Amino acid sequence: MGFKALCLGLFCAFFASRMYVPIPGDIEEYWKVTALDIFAKTCTFMAVCFESIGTMKYEEVISMLLRLDYTQPVSDEYVTVMDTTFVHVPVRLYLPKRKSETPRRAVIYLHGGAFCFGSFKNTAWDSLNRWTAKKLNAVVVGVDYRLAPQHHFPVAYEDSFTAVKFFLQDEILAKYGVDPTRICISGDSAGGNLAAAVAQQVQNDPEFKHKIKTQALLYPALQVIDCHLPSHQENEHGVVITKDLAIKFVSLYFTNDEILYQAMRRNEHMPLESRHLFKLVNWSTFLPEKFRKDYVYTEPILGRYNYSWPVLTDIRASPLLANDSWLQNLPPTYVLTCQYDIVRDDGVMYVSRLQNVGVQVTHDHIENGIHGALSYTEFPLYLRLGFRIRDMYISWLDKNL
Ligand SMILES: *[C@@H]1O[C@H](CO)[C@@H](O)[C@H](O)[C@H]1NC(C)=O
Numbered sequence: 001m002g003f004k005a006l007c008l009g010l011f012c013a014f015f016a017s018r019m020y021v022p023i024p025g026d027i028e029e030y031w032k033v034t035a036l037d038i039f040a041k042t043c044t045f046m047a048v049c050f051e052s053i054g055t056m057k058y059e060e061v062i063s064m065l066l067r068l069d070y071t072q073p074v075s076d077e078y079v080t081v082m083d084t085t086f087v088h089v090p091v092r093l094y095l096p097k098r099k100s101e102t103p104r105r106a107v108i109y110l111h112g113g114a115f116c117f118g119s120f121k122n123t124a125w126d127s128l129n130r131w132t133a134k135k136l137n138a139v140v141v142g143v144d145y146r147l148a149p150q151h152h153f154p155v156a157y158e159d160s161f162t163a164v165k166f167f168l169q170d171e172i173l174a175k176y177g178v179d180p181t182r183i184c185i186s187g188d189s190a191g192g193n194l195a196a197a198v199a200q201q202v203q204n205d206p207e208f209k210h211k212i213k214t215q216a217l218l219y220p221a222l223q224v225i226d227c228h229l230p231s232h233q234e235n236e237h238g239v240v241i242t243k244d245l246a247i248k249f250v251s252l253y254f255t256n257d258e259i260l261y262q263a264m265r266r267n268e269h270m271p272l273e274s275r276h277l278f279k280l281v282n283w284s285t286f287l288p289e290k291f292r293k294d295y296v297y298t299e300p301i302l303g304r305y306n307y308s309w310p311v312l313t314d315i316r317a318s319p320l321l322a323n324d325s326w327l328q329n330l331p332p333t334y335v336l337t338c339q340y341d342i343v344r345d346d347g348v349m350y351v352s353r354l355q356n357v358g359v360q361v362t363h364d365h366i367e368n369g370i371h372g373a374l375s376y377t378e379f380p381l382y383l384r385l386g387f388r389i390r391d392m393y394i395s396w397l398d399k400n401l
């Protein structure tokens with residue numbers, strides 16, 4: 001068994017090294033990032049092997065690895081940490097211990113993980129949320145929405161929405177000593193998608209007495225209708241996450257049917273009647289020149305894909321598809337994007353669309369940044385970039401929440 005495992009390991013390492021694509025030279029901590037990339041690609045390759053020999057589905061292997069990293073709710077001298085549920089949705093609460101004369105600010109955090117992975121229990125998100133609570137003397141709520149491929153769209157959105165709606169009730173805010181006028185919704189990557197979608201709903205739904213004060217979107221994924229943006233093209237063989245991998249997980253958010261995945265890879269997944277939506281995600285109009293470069297806009301091929309998935313046109317899956325009148329009710333927004341990131345242009349386009357309708361936006365773009373860096377703040381995956389992003393995010397919140 002040990003010998004077989006060793007052989008498999010060596011075999012995988014060999015193939016990973018064959019698949020290795022040099023990473024951009026200006027990336028900070030180059031060798032660490034290279035090691036991380038090789039490690040991630042080896043895991044990916046192993047997962048593909050497991051899937052092809054039929055032992056385990058690809059996503060199951062990755063989820064299993066991530067579950068090894070779960071932490072218990074541990075209180076410390078500054079913050080009381082506890083797990084509970086909001087309606088049926090699991091949440092982890094971080095309640096500052098320091099006395100406060102006035103009600104506290106609050107941050108609701110939706111973790112990333114391509115809609116398929118991750119939990120507030122993962123060490124990196126647990127430490128981020130704890131840090132936020134301590135630094136801002138704020139109540140922080142980490143939310144665990146149900147994941148794909150067991151649960152498809154809109155389950156993740158609805159769980160996130162349910163948790164937010166529950167928290168925004170008078171008696172719940174009072175119970176945790178939260179100021180109803182100082183609440184933020186934040187999220188990274190797929191969590192940024194959910195945060196943006198929930199924020200749009202809360203701000204536009206007259207049923208909500210309490211609105212949110214700010215939203216913070218960290219390298220968010222904000223649309224699924226165009227898979228041929230300049231950032232998709234530039235990061236096709238990106239660090240840790242390749243374009244194929246990203247599309248695979250996003251397609252699993254909607255269906256287990258491989259046909260959608262294949263159609264998305266070719267950017268041929270949208271129906272004919274969706275043509276009018278493309279003006280809302282037209283990168284040639286919404287990206288500044290710096291990101292457009294010499295890329296030539298090509299219209300996606302519509303109507304080739306037989307199956308009709310009305311969900312692909314849903315604004316709760318692609319917050320970038322919201323119209324201007326919806327967007328203009330959004331609160332001051334923080335958007336952080338990284339240069340070496342497949343979803344970079346989603347974030348940049350959202351910045352343009354929000355600015356066009358007069359929403360106040362702070363956009364931080366990290367020139368040598370990579371997607372997912374907030375997850376690399378714990379041993380052994382420890383990058384300075386992760387802390388830099390964390391500190392930029394917290395300092396913006398401290399001034400604006
Ligand atoms: C996108 O914008 C370009 C101009 O920048 C225009 O030529 C093209 O027709 C637009 N496409 C869509 C689908 O809006």
Ligand SMILES: *[C@@H]1O[C@H](CO)[C@@H](O)[C@H](O)[C@H]1NC(C)=O
Nearest residue numbers: 259260303304305306307308
């Ligand atoms: C797609 O639709 C066309 C015509 O409606 C049909 O001929 C073709 O077999 C379909 N393809 C698939 C993969 O279902």
Ligand SMILES: *[C@@H]1O[C@H](CO)[C@@H](O)[C@H](O)[C@H]1NC(C)=O
Nearest residue numbers: 204315322323324325326327
């Ligand atoms: C904007 O979008 C919202 C939500 O999809 C819809 O209810 C509303 O009617 C739209 N407004 C306009 C002017 O199209």
